[in-house]
Amino acid sequence: MPDKPEPAAHTPSTVMGLGANLAPSAHSREEFERAHQRLKGWMIRLFLENTGHGRDVADELSQRAWSLIWQAVSSGRYDPQRAALTTFAYGVAHNVLRQWQQGRLREQRRESLAAAAARSDLATSTDGLSDVGDLVADAERVDLVRSCLRGQQPDSGLSAGETHLLRLLSQGLTDRELAVELDISPSTANARKRSAMAALSNYLTKMEEKRTT
Amino acid sequence: MDEKHIMQLLHAARGVDELERDLGAAPSPSLRLATINARRVWGLRIAAALALASAGVALVTWHNHHPSSQPGGSLASGSQSHQPQAPLTQTNTTNGAAPSAASHALPKNPPRDLVTQGSVVLAIADDGTGEPTCVNWSSTALAGRSLHELRDEDLRQMGLALSCTGDTRRMLVVGIQGPKSALPLTEEGAVDVAKCMLATPPCEGSVFNAKACASSACLSQEVQVRVKSVAMR
Secondary structure (H helix, E strand, O other): OOOOOOOOOOOHHHHOOOOOOOOOOHHHHHHHHHHHHHHHHHHHHHHHHHHOOOHHHHHHHHHHHHHHHHHHHHHOOOOOOOOOHHHHHHHHHHHHHHHHHHHHHHHHOOOOHHHHHHOOOOOOOOOOOOOHHHHHHHHHHHHHHHHHHOOOOHHHOOOHHHHHHHHHHHOOOOHHHHHHHHOOOHHHHHHHHHHHHHHHHHHHHHHHHHHHO | OOHHHHHHHHHHHHHHHHHHHHHHHOOOOOOOOOHHHHHHHHHHHHHHHHHHHHHOOOOEEEEOOEOOOOOOOOEEEOOEEEOOOOOOOOOOOOOOOOOOOOEOOOOOOOOOOOOOEEEEEEEEEEOOOOOEEEEEEEOOOOOOOOHHHOOHHHHHHHHHHHOOOOOOOEEEEEEEEEEHHHOOOOHHHHHHHHHHHHHOOOOOOOHHHHHHHHHHHHOOOOOEEEEEEEEOO
């Protein structure tokens, strides 16, 4: 294991207050800065719209999310070959938002944590913020799903019909709406949905096993 | 991997695709990292925002109870009659000259100082008579965001949230941001801007262009403006 180099002055990690001991590559710092400039407006809007609080809360959550993202980038746990930084940032932001929402719910004791997790996009844990490693893994899965939906994974085993159905599901269509769209009965729509999801699940599992071996 | 997790991945995949699409439409940013400065600025902004919130008007509505059939005619509101006002500033079509889209091209750097800077969103009901039938406005609708960060859909949604009740042909949503001294933050100011926007002769081009051009004549050149026309019928 190489010795940890001295951190450079005014690196993003210092700015974020992480006090990281690693000096990341110039390339990863550049990528991070580029992503930060592209996504900071979107992230603030996400938190403003979903917390119902003012800019100070949105800023706080945004800082938290960018700290996590930088942590993953600077430590090398995030691999740009496996998932786009946008996808990773999207997952981290939603995870931070969910953690905040769960915290509020625990304070207010109005709803079950299970109901809160069901409203989230990526529920990998109901106990606060997910580990950075889990967030990276989820981003990889999301990008793999995205390329499946675009028909870019010929070895996925998904038929054209299954891919089309999964695209409709990603748009939030219910079983009844699927049935109307595909001109089939709701029960047939449900059966095809389960089959398509099982096929996708098998492919994702296979890819993960391939990666870990 | 259970079905619930697969559904979450599918929704997230769609969310990221939409995000990429939105970012693809946004102007490319500089690479300068503004985090250090942002932290300092936001300390000031939080204090200023609290002051603004206590002084700001959440939502104010003005109705034209006696719409005139002639553009530029007199207007009676309650017991007072209002004569049509001249445009607030000298016409200067060379400044931010007629954009080809519904929105002005905005400066890249939004206003930083909330103590003297502010914003207002107007929703102007237009029945094609040349006079607004109703104006709603809010000085807190932007919620601290910059005009240039908004998508057209965001502005449209704000306008719909502010829209007057009742049947109207069209609504003009005008987002204005800049020095508070240059903003229409009073009833009189908002009504003046609304009347000017609908009464100013259109520039060449589509209706969208016309309103975008009109805004440069109706408002101070110090402010940033975004305009969206929404068909209500």
